Amino acid sequence: MLCKRMASEASSNCSIVVDSKPSAVVEVCREILSKLEEHGFDNDDIFAVHLTFEEAFLNAVKHGNKMDPEKKVKIDYSVSSEKVEITITDEGAGFEPESVEDPRFGKGLYEPGGRGLLLMNAYMDTVKYNEQGNSVYMVRYKEKPHLADSRGEPSVESETDHC
Numbered sequence: 395m396l397c398k399r400m401a402s403e404a405s406s407n408c409s410i411v412v413d414s415k416p417s418a419v420v421e422v423c424r425e426i427l428s429k430l431e432e433h434g435f436d437n438d439d440i441f442a443v444h445l446t447f448e449e450a451f452l453n454a455v456k457h458g459n460k461m462d463p464e465k466k467v468k469i470d471y472s473v474s475s476e477k478v479e480i481t482i483t484d485e486g487a488g489f490e491p492e493s494v495e496d497p498r499f500g501k502g503l504y505e506p507g508g509r510g511l512l513l514m515n516a517y518m519d520t521v522k523y524n525e526q527g528n529s530v531y532m533v534r535y536k537e538k539p540h541l542a543d544s545r546g547e548p549s550v551e552s553e554t555d556h557c
Contacts (some may be wrong), residue, residue, distance in 0.1 A: 487526075514532065
């Protein structure tokens with residue numbers, strides 16, 4: 395694990411590679427949430443990051459790495475007093491986010507799964523995927539007024555040019 399605190403920026407930056415197994419999420423999640431508390435994020439922000447981090451990580455293990463214990467998941471995160479940025483990258487072939495059906499309609503409505511991407515987009519201010527589709531970049535800002543669109547709803551990006 396490579397973690398450092400940038401004194402000039404008062405931010406915590408970390409890059410971690412973990413085994414591709416569901417239980418690996420616990421310690422990393424605990425670390426990120428403690429950094430959020432240190433930087434004064436409120437309970438709503440901590441809940442949102444907790445939910446979306448677990449969902450994105452489990453998607454990487456289950457769908458990206460296909461539960462292959464030989465594969466790894468890389469987590470990069472940065473926490474400052476303004477925002478938290480998280481990138482989760484698996485070793486899978488990737489996917490096209492646009493091809494995932496909206497679970498609020500049609501046959502997905504009654505399926506037990508398939509709501510992870512919806513939750514990630516609902517709780518994070520920015521969600522982007524790399525071109526390959528095996529890495530997700532998410533941001534949650536402490537202050538959100540500048541992110542509202544014309545309807546007053548948070549704007550969510552799903553571009554493919556960041557990671």
